[in-house]
Amino acid sequence: DIQMTQSPSSLSASVGDRVTITCRASQNIRRYLHWYQQRPGEAPKLLIYVASTLQTGVPSRFSGSGSGTDFTLTISSLQPEDFATYFCQQSDTTPYSFGQGTKLHIK
Amino acid sequence: QVQLQQWGAGLLKPSETLSLNCAVYGGSLSDYSWTWIRQSPGKGLEWIGEIDHRGSTNIKPSLKHRVSISLDTSKNQFSLRLSSLTAADTAVYYCARLVTGTRDLDVWGPGTTVTVSS
Numbered sequence: 336d337i338q339m340t341q342s343p344s345s346l347s348a349s350v351g352d353r354v355t356i357t358c359r360a361s362q363n364i365r366r367y368l369h370w371y372q373q374r375p376g377e378a379p380k381l382l383i384y385v386a387s388t389l390q391t392g393v394p395s396r397f398s399g400s401g402s403g404t405d406f407t408l409t410i411s412s413l414q415p416e417d418f419a420t421y422f423c424q425q426s427d428t429t430p431y432s433f434g435q436g437t438k439l440h441i442k
Numbered sequence: 443q444v445q446l447q448q449w450g451a452g453l454l455k456p457s458e459t460l461s462l463n464c465a466v467y468g469g470s471l472s473d474y475s476w477t478w479i480r481q482s483p484g485k486g487l488e489w490i491g492e493i494d495h496r497g498s499t500n501i502k503p504s505l506k507h508r509v510s511i512s513l514d515t516s517k518n519q520f521s522l523r524l525s526s527l528t529a530a531d532t533a534v535y536y537c538a539r540l541v542t543g544t545r546d547l548d549v550w551g552p553g554t555t556v557t558v559s560s
Contacts, residue, residue: 369546369547378553379536379550380550381546381548384541384546385546390546424546424547426545426546430503431489431545432489433487433489436487
């Protein structure tokens with residue numbers, strides 16, 4: 336199975352900060368990497384698919400990059416509603432798998 | 443706008459079988475695959491399996507002997523059955539739509555909390 340490793344697992348930041356979360360796959364997943372945001376008590380919400388395509392309705396401060404095994408999610412200027420947990424997920428090979436999550440805290 | 447509504451028993455005993463249903467509103471089952479995912483504090487988000495619009499399934503190998511996923515096109519819904527439950531199956535279970543081609547999960551149900559306890 337493909338292992339997905341996110342870093343950091345926790346991150347403290349302030350409104351207006353630029354933050355980057357990384358996700359590494361244990362083998363080549365081409366660009367089948369997606370990013371989700373999850374707020375407490377809610378289902379995950381798709382932010383970016385196939386590494387860098389912004390889902391409709393998602394603010395442009397979110398961006399993604401990478402291919403192969405290394406990927407990043409960047410939020411260019413944090414807003415109060417961005418404090419949540421972020422997950423990466425690979426869908427190159429079944430069983431599809433998720434990273435362990437990065438919890439973004441307000442500093 | 444497509445929405446998923448899910449339901450099923452939330453409290454079960456060890457060895458029992460979990461049955462969950464997910465109805466698709468505002469869209470068709472065609473041209474997508476339909477997925478079950480669970481989330482627990484210990485194991486994080488875990489893909490359980492999927493079924494495409496023709497009824498072909500792909501189940502996580504470690505769960506394959508206990509899981510079945512089915513489609514009811516007349517009701518525009520799909521279902522999950524997980525047998526021989528243990529406490530390790532306690533989790534929030536989500537249904538979600540998998541986009542053909544890009545294979546992302548673009549629409550999610552609200553989740554059903556399932557607790558397995560004697």
